[in-house]
Structure formats: C-alpha cells, structure tokens
Amino acid sequence: MAHWIQAFLEAQAAELDAATNTQLAYARDLHDFSGWLDDRAQHFETATRDHVESYLIDCEAEGLAKSTRARRLSAIKQLYRFAFEEGWRDDNPAIQIKGPGRAKRLPKTLDIAEVDRLLEAARNSPKEKLRNTCLMELLYATGMRVTELVSLPVSAARGDPRMLLVRGKGGKERLVPLSPPARVALAAYLSARDEAEEAARKDGKPASPFLFPSRGKSGHLTRHRFFGLIKEFAVAGGVSPAKVTPHTLRHAFATHLLAGGADLRSIQTMLGHADVATTEIYTHVLDERLKDLVLEHHPLAKAAKA
Template sequence: MTHSMPRRIQTFLEAQAAELDAATNTQLAYARDLQGFSAWLAEKGLNFETTERSHIEGYLIDCEAEGLAKSTRARRLSAIKQIFRFAFEEGWRDDNPAIQIKGPGRAQRLPKTLDIAEVDRLLKAAHTTPKQALRNGCLMELLYATGMRVTELVSLPVSAARGDPRMLLVRGKGGKERLVPLSPPARDALAAYLTSRDAKEEAARARGVPPSKFLFPSHGKLGHLTRHRFFGLIKEFAAAGGVSPAKVTPHTLRHAFATHLLAGGADLRSIQTLLGHADVATTEIYTHVLDERLKALVLDHHPLAKSAKT
C-alpha cells in the first residue's frame, strides 16, 4: 500500500524527536529539506516507494543547478539518507536507495573568532548595560568560560547553578550531558546574578506567580530567554564595546573559547570534551584557526615581512 510522503516525513520526525531527542531546530531543518524533496518527487510523478538512487542523484543535480551551496546540498542529502535508512529499518522498503550516494562535501570555512581584548570589551559592555546588567554579565561570563552552545546556555535549569558550583552540568545535543568548569569570574557573576534573580522570584511568588525552573527565566512561551533574544543582546554588547557587531554572534564566543584554550596549550581531546563534539575531527578546525592567526601575526609584525611588502 502506498502512503503519502508527508505522512512518512511526519512519522520519521516524530521518531527522531522521541528516540534521539533531536533539537527543535534540527527537526525544522529536516522537515524543510524533506518537504522540498517530496515536492520534487511529486513534480516528477514519483513517490517514496518508487524512488531509486538515480532519482535522488537527479534531485541533487537540480539542487546544484539552482546554485545551492555545498553545505545546503550536503544537509539535504543527509536528511534524505536518514529517512531512507529509517524506512528500511521500519520495513517500509526492502532497500535503501540512498545508502551509497556520496555527498558534495562541505567547503571548509574557518570559524570567525575574537581576540582576548575584544572579548574583554564585550564582557565589560555586558556588565555595564543600563538594564539587567547582572543577568547580562552572567550570560556572557558563562558563555566565554564554558564554550556552551547558545541553546544550552539559555535553557540551563536554575538547579544546575545552586551551591556555588565549580562545574556546570550541561545537557547538549542528543540529550548528552557533559561537565564544564567555571572560571572565578564566571562563578562571581553567577553568584551575584542568582541573588538578584531569587529576590525577583520571591517577589513574584508573593503575587502568586509560580517560580521558574530556568536560570534565565522569561515570560515567553519557552519559559526562558530565547536564543534569538540573546543574539540581539550580544549585538548590543558589541556595539557598546566598540567591537564590530558583524563579527559577533553567540557562536563566535564559543569559537573564541576554543581558540584561546588551544593557544594557551590545551589539548584537542580536552577541548572536544568541553565543547561536546562527538568527533575530534570537528574540533581540529581550531588548529587551522590558530595557524591562520599566527600566520597573520608574522606577516603583520615581522620586520622581514614588512620589508617584503614595501
């Protein structure tokens, strides 16, 4: 019996959410990519059950002809591979037409990072904002001290921060947990913010408002500060601190954390653990970032390099 592709996609996404604890943004990306593939199949008079390897390869060729970036095509193929693997495991199909298809690969782009002076200016700007200075300072200190992903940061439970912890338990991608150490400035900022936060919570409780389970509560639907709001905040800190907002995002602080650790002598395996990377190959890109920075340092400051330019 032939089932509609939309229903197949929905079942697959529900399984991803239940079994793998896939993040909401990951599910949305899979949904968009698979809906696009489904529409392409429908235009060709094909369906999920009749799709062959040549059809998937034809779709990827069309994606390239549209001028889609390598990274976008690689992500779309990844989604297609996963749903067909799921279909095979569930018995929807007797084969997996996507299993041997090679992806276009990803163009390696070095992550943008910040030097220590720029990070210092960002931290100072966060600590001196006209409103919510204690919260903002805490957010930035924690982000730079731990290298957390922004979603991990804004959704931290307040229970993780109790008792002046030396380390935070972070729940990352796929529900995997890891411990990240806190620097003294981060611990100080956390303690100061918690005192202020708890006083506000107590006042709210007196008005009949239930307490929040999140470290950074919000009145929004999620119950905590959103990643989009924090994105806007960090741009404000950049502007106030004299750092180009174009080069600053929450992820830039994660990159700075890793790059500065590596420059300070930390080994890749330790950085991999702190960042929550499943594969050390993902962490290795920071060695290239450091190489580029050292190369630029020599070209800009070595006297022989200067004389060669003139």
C-alpha cells in the first residue's frame, strides 16, 4: 500500500504540480486509511465500497470534523481514480460514495480599524521595520496567500510595479494590483534590502532570489515565522491575537473590497480562486455584518432591547 501512495503522490506532483502542503495532506489521509485496512487484513487492491463507508463511519465515531472526513474521502477517491488509470484496479469503489459535506462556516475577518492598528504596529516594529511594513502592506493590498507572499521573487518587485505577478496554487499565475501605500512600502524596503544584499555580496555571500530572504533552508521568510510576526503585531496593536492570522488579512482584503463596490469576478481573479462559488462566501460575510449593524444601531432594534 505504501507503493500505491508513493506512486500516487509522485503523479500528483508531476502532472498537477500539487503544492507540498496538499501532498502532505493526501499522504496523511491515505496512510490512515491504509492502516485501517491493514488492521482488517485488507489492501487497497481488495477494498470494497463497504470498506470505504465503514472507514468513514469510524472516522465520524472518532469525532473528526466534517471537513476532515470530506478531505479523506476525496483523497481515497483520487487514489482509486489513479489506480484505475494505471490498471491496478478495474473499478473505483469510492466513486459513488457521497461525502459528509462541509460545515458552513463564515471566514473570520477584521474590520478596517483593526487592520489599521495592525499596519501601524508593523510600522513601529522595534526591528525590521521596513520589511514588516512591506509584508503587511502587500498582504492587505493584494490578498495573497501567505506562501505566495513570503516566496515572492525579488524580480517581481523591480521597477516600481503597479501590479505584481503572483504564482499561486498549481503553478497558476495571476496579476494583483498594488495600492499606493503598498508601493511606497515596497520601494522603501527594497532600497534597504538591496543595500544589505550588496554588503553581503562583498563578504562573499550569494545574492538571494527572494524579496524576503532568510538564512533558513527555504531561503526565504517562512510561513511559520510570518504567522508569529502577525501575532506580535496584533498584541502591539491591541487586536485580539485569536482573531489574527495571515489568512484573516486575506479575508479582510476580499470583504473590504466587496463592501467598497468591487464585483465578485474581479475579487475572484485577485484571490486566485478557481471557482467564483468560493469567492461568494464573502457576500455572506458582508450580509452578516450588515445584519449586525442594523441590529446594533437601528432605533427599532434598540427599542426592542429596552
């Protein structure tokens, strides 16, 4: 079964350019299923629809979330589709199984005042002030995923760009516009970065291809380090750290654009969503906010509370 999983993951990486995190998730899910089958003296080759359904029932009994069970079923279906194409099986035992669906949860976001406090905290960082300001301005101005942000090539930032070319999931590229504050922050940081790179080059160190270089293995600032940074900005800015992650800034970008009158298709393009249905969740976020606004400020609502 390990051979099946390895071959499947290699095909995903080669044919679909699947992201590392996606491959790791597939590997975890399929190893869990293979362990379950092994305990019952079964194999991917012999498993039936009943086995797959029984496995999902056990996952539910363990208290796994709907989203986790849906993801595991998706991984199993894709493995068997691959096995069918390779001729390892002449059927897909999971193809007709319906998933548990996903719980409808609205994404957490931030209001404009909270974002302003985060940006101000970055501007007043005790260390790496220009870099931190640039990171936060770019994130809020573009709605990039954190991996896209920290791995940006420095070549994308040259020439005072009005737009950035971003390489997203599956290797797909898209253009995202930069706001004036983001361009100012980028220019200031780039100047300081280039000076530091020139000094390092004189010491015999190679130049970094990344906009946000690091001495770590990846060569650029890591997702985990940026996650820690944004929590520090939350504390410094008086915003609840529990509300703040790089992804909530992405949600804030989309929600604030929508509230300002941007159309869904444009937001879909800037976020890099394959399906506009994914982007439509922000209309529900806006609806909830408007409802809360009415309930809090409408005179009839206040009279009802009294």
